[in-house]
Amino acid sequence: MSAAAPATKSVLSDAVQRIKPSATIAAGTKAKELKAAGHDVLSFTLGEPDFTTPQHICDAAKAAMDAGDTHYTAAAGTLQVKQAVCDLYARFYGLEYDPPQCVVSNGAKHSIHNVLTALCGPGDEVIIPTPYWVSYSDLVGLTGAKPVFVETTVESGWVMSPEQFESAITPSTKLLMLNSPTNPTGATYPPETLEQIARIAVERDIFVLSDEIYERLIYAGSEFRSFASFGKDVQEKTIIVSGVSKAYAMTGWRIGWALAPLEIAAGMAKLQSQETSCPSSISQAAAVAAVSGPQVCVEEMRLEFAERREYVLQRLKELPDLAYAEPGGAFYAFFDVSAHFGKPLGSKGVKVDNATDFCTALLEDQFVALVTGDAFGAPGYVRLSFATDLKTIEQGFDRITKFLGGA
Numbered sequence: 175m176s177a178a179a180p181a182t183k184s185v186l187s188d189a190v191q192r193i194k195p196s197a198t199i200a201a202g203t204k205a206k207e208l209k210a211a212g213h214d215v216l217s218f219t220l221g222e223p224d225f226t227t228p229q230h231i232c233d234a235a236k237a238a239m240d241a242g243d244t245h246y247t248a249a250a251g252t253l254q255v256k257q258a259v260c261d262l263y264a265r266f267y268g269l270e271y272d273p274p275q276c277v278v279s280n281g282a283k284h285s286i287h288n289v290l291t292a293l294c295g296p297g298d299e300v301i302i303p304t305p306y307w308v309s310y311s312d313l314v315g316l317t318g319a320k321p322v323f324v325e326t327t328v329e330s331g332w333v334m335s336p337e338q339f340e341s342a343i344t345p346s347t348k349l350l351m352l353n354s355p356t357n358p359t360g361a362t363y364p365p366e367t368l369e370q371i372a373r374i375a376v377e378r379d380i381f382v383l384s385d386e387i388y389e390r391l392i393y394a395g396s397e398f399r400s401f402a403s404f405g406k407d408v409q410e411k412t413i414i415v416s417g418v419s420k421a422y423a424m425t426g427w428r429i430g431w432a433l434a435p436l437e438i439a440a441g442m443a444k445l446q447s448q449e450t451s452c453p454s455s456i457s458q459a460a461a462v463a464a465v466s467g468p469q470v471c472v473e474e475m476r477l478e479f480a481e482r483r484e485y486v487l488q489r490l491k492e493l494p495d496l497a498y499a500e501p502g503g504a505f506y507a508f509f510d511v512s513a514h515f516g517k518p519l520g521s522k523g524v525k526v527d528n529a530t531d532f533c534t535a536l537l538e539d540q541f542v543a544l545v546t547g548d549a550f551g552a553p554g555y556v557r558l559s560f561a562t563d564l565k566t567i568e569q570g571f572d573r574i575t576k577f578l579g580g581a
């Protein structure tokens with residue numbers, strides 16, 4: 175009997191071995207590769223507005239360059255950008271924050287990483303309702319803390335109930351990660367539910383990272399409430415995370431922020447001073463123009479998203495056997511394709527038994543790229559981002575219809 179080959183040991187750290195690459199970025203990259211190879215690919219993978227950044231924001235960046243704002247800034251951001259963010263929260267939500275409570279980072283994803291690194295470590299538990307944005311569990315894993323998943327369902331509109339939250343709490347619970355409107359489902363928590371969750375967090379002494387990056391993309395019938403707005407005691411337990419990527423079509427500028435109690439903000443600023451020194455000076459100047467300039471551009475883009483959402487819901491209704499909940503915010507449709515498992519699909523009649531294989535088969539047969547729900551902790555589901563023009567969405571649905579055996 176031959177001896178078993180010794181397992182090859184990776185040179186990579188345990189922390190990096192624990193995480194997976196971002197599934198949405200991987201799906202987007204695969205679609206781009208097929209496109210580059212000459213295929214007519216329609217990609218609905220990335221959560222990225224297709225609009226260009228409004229002109230007055232680009233102009234502010236050019237002016238900053240011309241004025242020589244090309245140096246390191248304070249680690250947590252310039253006073254101007256922090257003040258502009260605090261003013262925005264006072265204006266929109268009546269929330270009082272001082273600039274030292276604001277930490278501006280290289281995108282909201284970086285802000286989330288900073289919050290988790292500042293607060294969590296081995297032995298801590300972090301509650302995450304599923305389906306969740308792909309990066310949450312891996313960013314928690316990087317800190318050595320343990321993600322604790324709370325399953326929500328399409329029947330509940332993908333909303334975690336206060337009772338579910340309470341029963342997931344243990345003596346090790348440090349943080350709840352809440353995201354409303356939610357990526358990937360578009361679920362938007364009703365204010366009453368948020369308030370009940372907030373009361374439990376205060377009573378049980380648990381911090382809440384409230385990821386509000388889709389706050390400005392809300393559709394008829396839904397309402398956005400900032401988690402910190404349920405009283406001073408709730409604000410003391412809340413770390414708001416948001417940024418300019420989605421509302422102002424500024425994904426490439428990489429500016430996000432966290433608003434937190436002073437001790438946590440100071441911890442994050444210290445961390446950032448060692449990690450990245452500061453976010454880009456030019457992008458910070460652009461972010462000032464975005465949050466303190468005219469907001470009509472945000473509404474114009476929201477109206478376009480609303481029109482696309484209507485169209486997507488219409489097409490989903492016409493497709494056979496797809497369960498879904500209507501998204502109240504963000505720009506995603508999230509639907510259950512499991513009724514199609516085990517049945518012949520596409521031009522070659524392939525059969526699949528999971529959402530990942532469904533996405534691969536759809537891409538290979540019809541060159542339509544979606545993201546598997548497996549990446550979001552929701553097996554059987556797929557995510558379609560409607561942050562792309564109506565014509566592409568129409569063609570995409572024509573191809574999906576064909577793939578499912580329709581006309």
Ligand SMILES: Cc1ncc(COP(=O)(O)O)c(C=O)c1O
Pocket residue numbers: 221280281282283284307353356357385387416417418419425429430
């Ligand atoms: C829920 C959620 N949070 C945070 C982010 C990060 O946004 P950014 O890093 O571009 O600011 C995204 C991006 O897709 C997201 O969907």
